[in-house]
Amino acid sequence: AQSVAQPEDQVNVAEGNPLTVKCTYSVSGNPYLFWYVQYPNRGLQFLLKYITGDNLVKGSYGFEAEFNKSQTSFHLKKPSALVSDSALYFCAVRLDRGSTLGRLYFGRGTQLTVWP
Amino acid sequence: KAGVTQTPRYLIKTRGQQVTLSCSPISGHRSVSWYQQTPGQGLQFLFEYFSETQRNKGNFPGRFSGRQFSNSRSEMNVSTLELGDSALYLCASNKGIMRLMENTGELFFGEGSRLTVL
Numbered sequence: 001a002q003s004v005a006q007p008e009d010q011v012n013v014a015e016g017n018p019l020t021v022k023c024t025y026s027v028s029g030n031p032y033l034f035w036y037v038q039y040p041n042r043g044l045q046f047l048l049k050y051i052t053g054d055n056l057v058k059g060s061y062g063f064e065a066e067f068n069k070s071q072t073s074f075h076l077k078k079p080s081a082l083v084s085d086s087a088l089y090f091c092a093v094r095l096d097r098g099s100t101l102g103r104l105y106f107g108r109g110t111q112l113t114v115w116p
Numbered sequence: 117k118a119g120v121t122q123t124p125r126y127l128i129k130t131r132g133q134q135v136t137l138s139c140s141p142i143s144g145h146r147s148v149s150w151y152q153q154t155p156g157q158g159l160q161f162l163f164e165y166f167s168e169t170q171r172n173k174g175n176f177p178g179r180f181s182g183r184q185f186s187n188s189r190s191e192m193n194v195s196t197l198e199l200g201d202s203a204l205y206l207c208a209s210n211k212g213i214m215r216l217m218e219n220t221g222e223l224f225f226g227e228g229s230r231l232t233v234l
Contacts, residue, residue: 032221034221034222034223036225041227041230042227042228043120043122043206043225043226043227043228044206044208044223044225045225046222046223046224046225049221049222051221090159094221102147102148102149102161102164102165102166102171102172102208102210102223103149103161103164103172103174104161104223105161106158106159107158108158109158109159
């Protein structure tokens, strides 16, 4: 069965410091991995994805993520956090592009708080 | 290009009633999927529609149903509402094309419909 784990419910970091939001996955087959962000009372916004190729993926708003196949991880990172980055972050996985294009398996989410 | 539009944004119902939520996908997107978001269960997949056909269904009771129209707009319906149905219902669209170079699969979400059941 496909699953995604975000081991931290909350991550707190000071503005200007680097941030990491962790994600590990468990799928059979090649994973398609995604990060989304959700601001209060809003829908999910796509940040970045890993499909194939370079293990370091760059996305929106200065975020990047590193795919590590041996550790089955896809951690989200940013070199210098901003207060405006404070939000709920979701990691998601899809097994392939078959008949389940619309189905992603989401982690429970990590609340990121960046302190000024 | 307009994003995914969901209506209504907020609604309050009482137990036993039914509700219909609407979703208009991004123009040209043929796949529409629905998710339920609650603090306790997180994001859970309800179902996906493509070309007016349900392509996939999550583990929800039959009270939850949906449909898609020829213009790709979708509706979901929840009958005999229960308190536990209170949630944010999110709709997402996707091109629906399976070829890798045309579609790497990210979903585009609407702002959601927040349902409160009293």
